[in-house]
Amino acid sequence: MITQNVDGLHFKAGTSREKTYLIHGTLEKARCGKECSNELYSYPEIFLDKGQELTKDQIEILKCKKCGHFLRPHVLWFDERYNEKYFKLDSSMRTAKETGLLLIVGTSGATNLPQRIVESVLSRQGIIIDINLKENYFSEVADKKKNGYTLTGKSSDILPEFVELFKKLDTAK
Template identity: 65%
Template sequence: MKFIDNELQERLLNFYKGQGKLTVLTGAGLSADSGIPTFRDKDGFWTVGSVNYMPEEMGTYKMFLKQPLDVWKWFLYRLGICSKANPNVGHYAIKELEDLFGSRFQLITQNVDGLHFKAGSARDAAYLIHGTLEYSRCGEGCSDDLYPYPNLPMEKGDELTPEQIETLKCPVCRSYLRPHVLWFDEYYNEMYYKLDSSLRAAKQTGLLLVVGTSGSTNLPVRIATQVLNSGGFIIDINKHPNHFSDMASDKMYGYALKGSSSDILPEFVELFKGFTKTI
């Protein structure tokens, strides 16, 4: 084992023998190995007319109300990237952990790309706390129903035809649909983003594996805090120091493993597989 030392192996064995749940919390760093950009780096802007907008401006309800079709073009471009992407070693390792732990496994993801499900992860064990690009819903909120995401993957510079624009409308009230994702100027809630149930899942967690997320949004940090308050521990897996690696820097609370999730996660699969054979 290159990343998991003897001391951590011992701790993981104790966790495995106990009743606590394994919760995996994933963010953009996991999907980076599948070629999905974070959309938050310096090249992540989107041009409308002659103006460059940053994701923090495009991915807002405010912008959607002003320029719904420009927001849709950006989100259909993101669909184009995600629909071409394939799960990577990290996604498959998480699916293997799910198989090993069965009902003791929970997945919480900030990723909207659907790659966990392409890798075979079960939807009913997953909390999609930032929504998903697999669904849309009424932009006016005329009902809570989810509709399929419009299947119109676009390239930069493509324009929408009048027929395509029709498919972006709510079948009930004919106002524009919106992507089923949490925007930067919106708040978490239970109905769409599993605010309460993901915190309840954190309470039952013995080990939280935090994979490729920096803790720049509020709910993931609350989830990690809840795990610690309930007696669990955290392992942060990230190429870069971040809020979670800080939280895990004291051995009482956990461990920070620095590197790629594609390199590190298979070690956990191997280790836990070994436990299932010996215990």
């Protein structure tokens, strides 16, 4: 799975961490804002009441343990580039090359890497199926290609049907 979600909900739902590429990072982790190392830390959890100020100890929790610079969320910000080290750029493109059927679920397609993944699958005659509540960049791409399909609706309704279909195909072997 290649996901743009940063909320960690895939893992709460039981998706394999090993098989999931978090191409926009995750809010479960933080890293040094100065990049003194590649180390990822658990996201600091600090809860404040309205108007309450951070204590000295809480400010320390927000700092890199190695260099003292402030931590930052381990997510891709708007002006930043994809890379392999943090965001599995090369792994995602490699996976795209091996993909015969790509389900695109609930994304508007507004960022560059997902677009490249879809182009890569289509260029190798793979099938793309865009599953979304409304029209988006990928549904427009799918409509123009003979190997592109669009399913309009909730992913929570449509995906279970795929699971059933694949189970049937599997037992029919």
